[in-house]
Amino acid sequence: MSDADIDLDLDLLLISAQRTSTALLLTEAARRRGLATRVLDGRPADTVVRPGEAVHWHGGPRLADAITDRLGLGLLEPRDDWLAELPREFTRRRIALEPFSSVYREVWQPVFLKPPSDKSFEAAVYGDPDRGLSDLARTLPPHTPVLVSDPVTFTAEYRLFVLDGQVVTGSRYAVYGRLDPGPLTPDARRFGAELLAAVGGTLPSAVVVDVGPLEDGGWAVVEANMAWFAQCYAADPDAVLDVVLRSAGPRERVAERDRCFLRVTSRQASG
Known part of the structure; x- marks a missing residue:
């Protein structure tokens, strides 16, 4: 993310009150670059955010839906059918x-x-x-x-943080379904690059994609998710922050190519 994407004097990273390791890592990364951070701790969102502040979000979707309209958030997420529409060569199932x-x-x-x-x-x-x-x-x-x-067995699972079609950081998060954070391997990065080269235009510009090797040795996509609700694990928190800021920021800054990936809240859908 370029410096033009944020204004350090006016932008705010708002984080849910759930004290996770990712929340702490993102808070520290934001403070290193001089970006204000605040916790949504049960008070009304508009009492936590000061007038004129442009809000970015990291937290769960239910709370995000409650504050999106009030704070003017633009939340990017993959389409529900993205995984089902992938070519079989990338899903293997x-x-x-x-x-x-x-x-x-x-x-x-x-x-x-x-x-x-x-x-x-x-x-x-x-x-x-x-x-x-x-x-x-x-x-x-x-x-x-x-x-x-169809049920398949991933021997390991890796989270790729993607910005503008490029893997900017990532982490292993599981081995045979059990939580086990570790470094991103060259094979995981390579498969991610091949996937994005083929279907990157079907994803938001800021997103996470989980991939992994199957028991037969081939690689496949696990799923894609919104970056603003993703755990960091062993990924570089500064690079993760770049993806999060783009994925959940002021709605008026959302680029035209990303507008089809804006999350629609239940309130917006019924309105």
Whole structure:
């Protein structure tokens, strides 16, 4: 991100009150460059933000939806169907975006289900004795969009922070599904570059993409997510901050090519 993207005298990084390691790392990175930071600690957002300040956000989607209109935020996120529309060479598995009611009616064997962007339910294999679809049906509205895919096993998973189609930093975050942060490997960066060269135009200019090797040795995309709700893990926090500032900042600064990736809150949709 260039210096022209922010005004150190007027811009503010607003962070949710959840004290995560990522929040601390981003706060320190912002302070190193002279960018003001503040925590949204339960008070009304417009009492935390001073008049004239241009707000950037890092935190969860529910709280973001509550403050977006009031603070003039432009939140970038991948389209819900992005993963399902990827060429098979990058997914290595069947993936579809469907309403949960269709999945519940049609699934006769275990499948991997995940929400497209938010964390409304646990991403996992459902339909086996340990995680029944009927249990999920008791809490998930029938119209909820879900990504359904063939179960696969990633031996490791890497988070790539992407800005303007380039991987600017990244981190391993899991090994065989268990949290295990570590450095970004050349192979992960290489696969990310190949992916972005082929389909980078289908993503916001600031985003995170998770990738990893499968048990058969091939590489595949895990998912793409909004950078403003992503954990840093072992990535460079200064580079992560650049991606976060672009992904969730003043709506009037959102570039034309990113306007199709603006998050629509439930209030905006009903209005």
